Amino acid sequence: MKASELRDLDDKGLREHLATARRELFGLRLQHATGELENTAGLRSAKRDVARALTVVRQRGIDPNQKS
Template sequence: MVKGSEIRDLSDDELERRLGETREELFNLRFQHATGQLDNYQRLRQLRRDVARIRTIARERELTLHGEASEKGASRG
C-alpha cells in the first residue's frame, strides 16, 4: 500500500508511470481471480485504493494549476 505522502513526492511523469503499473497489476490480479488462481484477495483491494489515491492526487494537482491560472486571469480584470 502506498501512502499519500509518498505519492505527493512524485513528479507528474512518475505519477503517470505508477498509475500505469498499478492498473496493470490490478488487471493481472483480476484475471487470476477470474481463473481461480488468486491467493491474496486483499491485494485487489489495496491496488484499487492505490489507483484511487494516485488519481485523487493527480486531480488535486490539475485543479491547483487550473485555479492558479484562473486567479491570474481574474486579477487582470
C-alpha cells in the first residue's frame, strides 16, 4: 500500500493494516526459514510495507501497539 493511501486511513484502520502487515511478514519469514518460500522478493516488499505504515503511525504520534 502506498504512503498516500495509508495517510487516508483513520487511526484504527492504520493500526489494523500494520497488524496485518506484521503477520504477513512473520509468515513470509517462517516460510523462508523452512525453505518453502519461492518468491523471496515478497520479504522485501513486506518489510517496506511495515516500515511505511510505521512511518505514518509515528508521524501522527499514535502508539502502534495500542489496542483499539
